[in-house]
Amino acid sequence: MEYRELGKTGLRISSLSFGASSLGSVFHETKEAESIEAVEAAIDGGINFIDVSPYYGHYKAETVLGKALRRIPRDKYYLSTKVGRYGKDGVNTWDYSGRRATESVYESMERLGVDYIDIINVHDIEFQAAMEGGLQKVVDETLPALVELKKKGLVGHVGITDLQLENLRWVIEHCQQPMVESILNFCHYSLNDDKLTDFLDFFEQHGVGVINASPLSMGLLSMRGVPAWHPAPQPLVDACAKAARYCAEKGYPIEKLAVQFSVSNPRIASTLFSSANPQNVKRNIQWVNEEPDWDLVREVRDIIGNQQRVSWANS
Numbered sequence: 001m002e003y004r005e006l007g008k009t010g011l012r013i014s015s016l017s018f019g020a021s022s023l024g025s026v027f028h029e030t031k032e033a034e035s036i037e038a039v040e041a042a043i044d045g046g047i048n049f050i051d052v053s054p055y056y057g058h059y060k061a062e063t064v065l066g067k068a069l070r071r072i073p074r075d076k077y078y079l080s081t082k083v084g085r086y087g088k089d090g091v092n093t094w095d096y097s098g099r100r101a102t103e104s105v106y107e108s109m110e111r112l113g114v115d116y117i118d119i120i121n122v123h124d125i126e127f128q129a130a131m132e133g134g135l136q137k138v139v140d141e142t143l144p145a146l147v148e149l150k151k152k153g154l155v156g157h158v159g160i161t162d163l164q165l166e167n168l169r170w171v172i173e174h175c176q177q178p179m180v181e182s183i184l185n186f187c188h189y190s191l192n193d194d195k196l197t198d199f200l201d202f203f204e205q206h207g208v209g210v211i212n213a214s215p216l217s218m219g220l221l222s223m224r225g226v227p228a229w230h231p232a233p234q235p236l237v238d239a240c241a242k243a244a245r246y247c248a249e250k251g252y253p254i255e256k257l258a259v260q261f262s263v264s265n266p267r268i269a270s271t272l273f274s275s276a277n278p279q280n281v282k283r284n285i286q287w288v289n290e291e292p293d294w295d296l297v298r299e300v301r302d303i304i305g306n307q308q309r310v311s312w313a314n315s
Contacts, residue, residue, distance in 0.1 A: 001046030001285070006269040007209025009157045009181050011078055011118065015263045016288045017049035018042040018281070019213060019274035023064040024057020027227065030276040032064055039068035041278040043076050045285035051080040051184070051211075051272055053123055054108055058087035062111040070113050080184075081108045082123035082161065084142065096128040096137055098145030105149055120146050120155040121184060125162045125171060126314055135167060139175045147179060157181040159209075163188075163314040165199050172206050180206075182269075186213035189268060191221055191258050191297065192240055192304045193311060200267050213272035215262035221254050231312040239307040243300045252296055259284055260292035 002015040021027075023035045039050070050069075052061050062081065069077075083101040086093045105120060122128075122142050129135045138160070146158045159182035162168050168183045183203060188196040189212040196212060203210050219226045220240040226232060232240075247254035262271040275281055301308065 001289070002263075003048070004266065004269045005209070006211070007182055007203075008178070008207040009119075009209055011049075011157070011209075013049040013078060013270045014047045015270055016047060016259070016284060017051065017211070017270040017272050018047050019272035020050060020052035020061050020065045021056040022061075022274040022276040023052075023068075024059075024061030025276075026056055026061070032067070034278065035064050035276040036068040036071070037278040038276050038281050039065065040072065041281040042285075043072055045282060047285070048076065049078045049080065049270055051213075052112075053082040053085065054104060054111075055082070055085040055087055055092075055123060058090070059111060062108055066112040066114075074114065078118040079112065079114060080119040080121060080159075081112070081117055082121040083146070084125070085123040085127065094127045094131065096122065096125075096131075096142045098141040101142050101145045102149065105146070105154060109154070116154065116156070118156045119159050119182060120149065120157075121159040121161045121182075122146070123161055124314060125160055126164050126167050129167055135171055136174070138171055143171075143175055143179050159183060159211075161185070163311070165195060169199060169202055172203075172208060178207055180208055182209040182211060184211040184213060184272075186272075187217050187311070188212070189262055189265065189271070190215055190217045191243070191254075191261050191300050192217055192236065192307065193309050195309050195311070196268070197265070204267070210268050211270050211272065212262060212268045215259045215271050215273055216255060217258075221258040223248060223254065229315075231315050233310060233312065236304075236307040236310045239304045243303040246303055247296065247300065250296060252293060254300070256287045257292055257296055257300065259287050260290065261297055263288050264292060
């Protein structure tokens with residue numbers, strides 16, 4: 001496993017990292033024992049960065065992850081969770097107030113069974129962008145509350161996450177630096193969308209570490225195909241399905257190529273994937289220790305063609 005510096009945090013994290021959203025049965029129903037095995041497989045395979053959120057499975061992911069972490073020495077992993085986006089009884093809620101952010105950190109630590117969180121993120125800030133106070137509330141209220149927890153030694157570093165790269169840039173430009181130490185962006189460094197590369201200079205100039213997520217673009221780059229809820233427009237879905245079939249004909253699973261491509265950029269500290277299946281975890285770790293077929297990468301990107309960088313709204 002390769003390890004890379006995350007901005008100026010001092011953290012050296014694995015180029016492939018474990019996203020725990022699947023542990024919350026976000027994509028399909030999961031078995032708790034198998035989920036715990038998946039976490040252990042990640043650690044055993046050299047992954048040292050785990051990301052979660054109270055939103056995933058409406059607290060279930062943090063709860064299950066906490067049970068797994070109780071069996072793993074604390075010095076074996078860095079832990080990231082989030083504030084701002086929640087849910088209960090199947091209803092999504094958002095609250096980016098400083099008070100709720102502070103409460104949420106304490107609640108997450110209890111569910112996770114830890115007394116320290118390495119990175120605390122403001123989750124999916126575009127939802128606050130659409131609410132009263134806009135992104136300025138993240139700058140004026142959410143981030144300062146998290147910085148106070150950092151001063152108290154409860155969290156190590158502060159970050160922000162979003163699908164929309166422009167929102168991440170706006171907050172960094174308008175907050176006091178170095179308040180934001182890392183960003184987490186998803187579906188913008190994959191075979192069908194490399195828009196994240198347009199922002200790397202900006203993040204580096206501000207000393208902000210970069211984490212990429214969802215190398216399969218939430219299922220677009222898979223033989224299984226997209227789930228019914230996927231927000232991608234149909235022409236993009238069709239183009240990615242065509243690319244998946246082409247890879248299958250070549251005997252090279254598109255999932256393998258997608259994961260290998262996403263971890264290939266040394267300017268991106270880590271790429272998060274999520275699975276509650278320990279065999280899938282082991283397979284992904286094996287894949288990233290092999291060089292991708294760059295000719296096939298070019299061919300796949302050509303097949304996707306004018307659907308490159310076609311995105312969608314968060315949901």
